[in-house]
Amino acid sequence: MQAILTIKLVRIAIVIAIFALWETLSRTGLVNPRLLPSASDTFLTLGDLLQRASVQKDLMVTATEVLAAFALAVPLGALIGFLIAENRYFADVAKPLLFFAFSIPKSIFLPMFILVFGVGFAQKVGFGFFSTIFIVIMSTTTAVESVKVEHLTVARSYGATRMQTAFRVYLPSMLPVLLEALRISMIFNLTGVILAEMYASRDGIGHQIATWGENFQMKQLLAGVLMVAAIAMAFNEIVRWVETQCSHWRT
């Protein structure tokens, strides 16, 4: 217990030290405050920004895009991943191709998405979807493969129906891997949508951050970075918490 507590304290100390260093560098003028506004100023700006209707609207736009892309990519990717894992022939054909596709940086396709969808909602959702689906397919394949043949045989020997096998063996076996997949997919998804917004957009928090950067509004830029970082971390931690609740039996 003592060791865990110490580790937590050290962790908090590191975070405080980083913000303190930031504050000092800026306040003492070691780094030009116009390039690096102080941490305290940035937080004040963040509070101010969060109250602005335009920023709230941008956050809503981004959230809608992210959720739409996520809601499309996760079920479709999971379905494709499941079919690949369950069919030997399909798996042999598709797996290397998926690995090829996964290795390509998705950002190089962004101009094409603009040509096809124009600048707007569909382009961002489309690109978010495209950035996410490959990792969902691959994780689902791994999740299905994590189901042990022995467990399926046990279920069969006690007369389990297909539905019982699905819900009592497949689902609990796959759940920890699926939740991890969900978490990692969201990272890819968020990256995709924000990148699309920064590249070409009229609204969204990514567009706003890009604009602040271009106009040299460093306080707003850094506040925007903190905002997105906090949202991403919060989502990640929530899913991670659910993960630990569901996979306590994994050793």
Place this chain on the structure above:
Amino acid sequence: MQSLANVTPLKPPPRAGAIEVKNVRQVFRTKSQDVVALDDVSLEIKPGRFVVLVGPSGCGKSTLLMMMAGLREQTSGTITVNGAPIPKPDPNRVGVVFQEASLFPWLTAEDNVEFPLALRGVAKAERRAKAQDALKLVGLEGFGKRHPHELSGGMKQRVSIARGLVQDPPVLLMDEPFAALDEQTRMTMGDELLRIWAATGKTVVFVTHSLTEAVYLADEVIVMSPRPGRIVDHLQVPLPRPRTYEMLSGDAFGALRDRIWRHIRKSA
């Protein structure tokens, strides 16, 4: 764990089953040729007997066991359990105990034992009561709330046995259940299994690689040879029960083990 004295059987009149295997043949088709895994295997197992199948890898002993469980279909021949064929698994007639990794790690010991009952929609209270009885029978009273990763190898196999017995099937099929255990645990589990068998009166068919284990546990040992899998000997073990550790070094025990070994050496 428990001593022999305070064990009560699951149900007073033992439910034991008969198994009949007649001219069973199993052929695996590969691209280049047909492999005969089992060739004209016939045997009869009387109710309440403890029968062990031994033989080198590839003799089809596990395949034969899976057919008795209804998990596999033979190419030709018939297998009946209590007089009726078993084309698919029937937990009312046959309970199966597999190798070590077969418990569901996300379920507690008692939930694992209840699994076969849950599949059939048995009410929670009845399920729990039956699981408690089965866990008590295998000497794991009070361990029901633990997950498999919190149990030792031997305890996990006790849970598997409890799961196999929870529906009170007349036949218990065991596929190398102690293969993954260390020597000491294996000996202890052998004694435990004999105690449970004596308490329940089930028909047990047990597959193993170990000749010592075979002779120690069995009423009858069936020796099989590989490619094609055939029965080369069917011997009775006349050693008295309960079996004791001292018997292992006796002449009678040695003679039986040697007889099996000579068959296996010939075919290996």
